[in-house]
Amino acid sequence: MFRFELLATDGLARRGELHTPHGVIQTPAFMPVGTRGAVKAVTPRDLLDLDAEIILGNTYHLHLRPGDDLIARAGGLHAFIGWDRPILTDSGGYQVFSLAAMRRITEEGAEFRSHLDGSLHRLSPESATDIQAQLGSDIAMVLDECVASTAEVQGVREAMLLSARWARRARERLLQLRESGADGVSVTNPGQAQFGIIQGGIHPDLRAESVQRTVEIGFEAYAIGGLSVGEPADVMYSVVGQTTPRLPHDRPRYLMGTGMPDDLIECVARGIDMFDCVLPTRNARNGQLLTSRGPLVIKNARYAEDRTPPDPACGCYTCRHFSRAYLRHLYIAGEMTAATLNSIHNLYFYLDTMRRIREAIVFGTFERLRQEFHQTFSRRPQQ
């Protein structure tokens, strides 16, 4: 059911197709994040119009609310949220990191204080796997421990080793579920794939060891976690560049949580096939539009009477119909349509960039696209 087909390469960049129970994903791919079963501010119809081929959901968040049991009874996450294309569920590993103040880590797993009501919850490699089986996503992630890239080497090493031990348990659990199921666990998507996660911070030797320990377990694909968490961009590129050559050539590589548009190009250039990031949607809600020339802060006063579209080069619904002046007004006035229109634009920009990347790889012009992109795109806000 799950299958990855490598269609073409251009340098280290790869063009492929990922087959899942709910359809095919063209890679390199960007996956919009829909933590709680919804990509914030947009409708599934918008996502279809944008031609998003896969979205994310989050194990931790959906487990707390509305609960994976409820979702399983509803027929699984796809049925529950009205989205019949592929879904990837993150394991909650990132919440181990982002909710650091509210959790405790042991060999067994992670204990969380719910950010909703303070109640205590446990997430183990096994339960994170069970929860995702009930959600019925097409791709499940193993539970891992993500640490800050600036953490002490020893701590990074321990987290990497723990993540590897957890990965083995998660895999064993999944195989067990595939064999015979388990009491109280509904497997709502028998064709679900499971990705392992490479950790090791910014240390090449730890990354190498993590790859070895994770790959020997055997997963449908491998993700690189623990990046874009504070380290400079060039350090991140370097770690990616040192890690992908060690990963199986015939399996997808998924860089978790990244990034800015130029990050995507640079990491495709280093052999990454899949990305997800909250940046386009979160920043849209905070008034930052990402354009071919760089970030545009739509809330700035300078756009108060600017009747041009956010990005004249963009073909999205927002840019075809609305002016910077109007979008600024919506943002300043606190209209929720601002979040919607901005999110549509940013997602279009990301997805369209991926389309152009895919096309360039096929035509063998990826390097030229990469250079042109850097020539026009600047991380500094522009007008």
Add this chain to the structure above:
RNA sequence: UGGGGGGUCGCCAAGCUGGUAAGGCGCCUGACUGUUACUCAGGUCACACGCAGGUUCGAAUCCUGCCCCCCCAG
């Protein structure tokens, strides 16, 4: 006309047993990378406290007069 209350930054609002003007909102920037539509960080922000005098070393704070606003009663 009588009685009561009040006039401090664009708005709201501390201070008013005198000692040399809080804060909030707004506005302007920025941050945001496996997401609480959250939030955070800077900046701007009254040689000035309705007006005019007086007392005092010193007054938004005390005194006098005037102007204006609100409420109640006519």
